[in-house]
Amino acid sequence: MKTSNYFRPGFIEKLMQDHQPENEIKVQSVGQFHVDNSASILSTLNAGSTGLEIGHFGLEVNFTKNKKNCSRRMVMKVKPHGDVTSTMLLGLAQMNGEPLTSVYKPFAKLTGFQNTHIRELEVYKKLGMPLQPEIFGLMEDRQNNIFLVLMEALEEVELLNSVMQPEKWTEEYIKESLSAIASWHASNMEAPKSLNKQYWNEDVPSKEYMLKLQPLWRGLLDNAVENLPKIYTPENTQRLRWAIENISEYWDLLEKQPKTLIHNDFNPRNMCFKSLENPPKLCLYDWELATFHVPHYDVVEFLSFVLPPQHYHLRTGYIEFYRQELNRLTGNYGNEQLFKKVFYYAALDFGLHRFGMYMMAHSISPYPFLPRVIHSYFDTLKQLSLITGNLGS
Known part of the structure; x- marks a missing residue:
């Protein structure tokens, strides 16, 4: 056809x-x-x-x-079809060469794209x-x-495809996005019954899943270090290597936390604001990577994308704003210290999985936005490690 x-x-x-x-x-x-x-x-x-x-x-x-x-x-x-996408990504891994080629193949249908x-x-x-x-x-x-x-x-909208323009993401837009995604997270806790669970099976993040793919996380991280050494510095990389070797430890905590249906691609490439609404209203599209994880995971990604270096110091304030919104809606996030610890662990997961996959493609066909976003992400780990007790440093 x-x-x-x-x-x-x-x-x-x-x-x-x-x-x-x-x-x-x-x-x-x-x-x-x-x-x-x-x-x-x-x-x-x-x-x-x-x-x-x-x-x-x-x-x-x-x-x-x-x-x-x-x-x-x-x-x-x-x-x-997901088979096509998974095969294409295997091809990217092969283009990166060894050792990633051999490491990636056994997990080709488990990376969230199947x-x-x-x-x-x-x-x-x-x-x-x-x-x-x-x-x-x-x-x-x-x-x-x-x-x-x-x-x-999506016409008559604001901030469409604004991934290269983080300066346009004002406090108003950021807080509106965090409020909207908090509402989504609160409404979709613990796997909505209407969804067909067969499409969320082997590749949903869990302790077992993260341990099973441990060789892949090592391969993806080594590949990232090789291709972007100025950002994947020894100090930055150390935290992710700690995460790989301590999946059991930090997932013992994550396993106990409420999970929700996260967008899992929550960044300016997939969002805009409908300008005819007053005030402008968030529109979030491209839900193909949606999965179940702690809600913090989406916020790790979003703030990594929208905060330029001069606004890194605002990150913890936005994290607290989101926590308060989510707690207002659910009553389950009153412990600020625990929330930040879970946020840090979610950020470790994000760095191993999503940025590992991003870097596999970036090394073949560079994404202009990616170095800036990864730099911002590593600032997330630095800020949260200081707050939560230098975890993984």
Whole structure:
């Protein structure tokens, strides 16, 4: 099935009608407009790796809803199967050479990407919330490996694709983001029953999972040190090496903490603010990496991305702001010292997993934003280690 078939009025009408069975949808015409795919890392990496055209496609859809004329600009997201993405990432590991090539292969389907084709559809279908984009249709065709999301075009928004502009992330935007994600975390504690758990199985972070992948964490860290030695200094790397050798110790604490459905890609590449709202409202998209972990994990990532060096000193204040928001909503985070200790341990996990994977790709095709973000991340470890008693130093 060619991607062009997805743009036909009849196909779009069926998508929309299936998604809104309570309404009568009739699509008259579908036009196209250009959408920049460069901000989507998975789309970029998967380009050319499958017979389908993968990525985001802009559609101008004219339709009637209950006989009322409507026109909306939408984006069709055509997703690769997780097998394709996992195979592509194995190819990146092989391009990095030994020892990563041999170390990576046994864990190729355990790094969190194997079910990316279906997790996002599950979240949009079953956990729709105000911070997500408006969804017009979803399609899951396993026989033909077709997985589609038809969503609103994110226009008239602020801070879209602002990963290279951390200076634009003012205190107002940062606090609004932390409040919104705290609300999400509080609402989705302990695995929402509506989700199909088979898509969150072997690769959900746990003590057992982290120990099983211990050889991979070592390989990814060695690869990162080799490719970015000015940031992966001996002092910075020491904390992550301590983490690898002490997974059992710090996960003994993490295992006891409440888990929630985290976005797991919570950064300016996947978020914007709808400027027509007053005040502007966070919109968070690209949920394919969503998984279960302590809620602190998302905040580790977010603050690493949005804080430039001159604002590093504000990090602990933002962490405390988030803790208070989450505690207000759940009543479970009143112990500030414990919260920061868990935050530090979540940050160790983040550095081993997410930045290890990022660096594997960065060494082949550099991401301009990544050195700055990793530098900010290591400042997180430095600040929290001082507060929590020099853990891992």
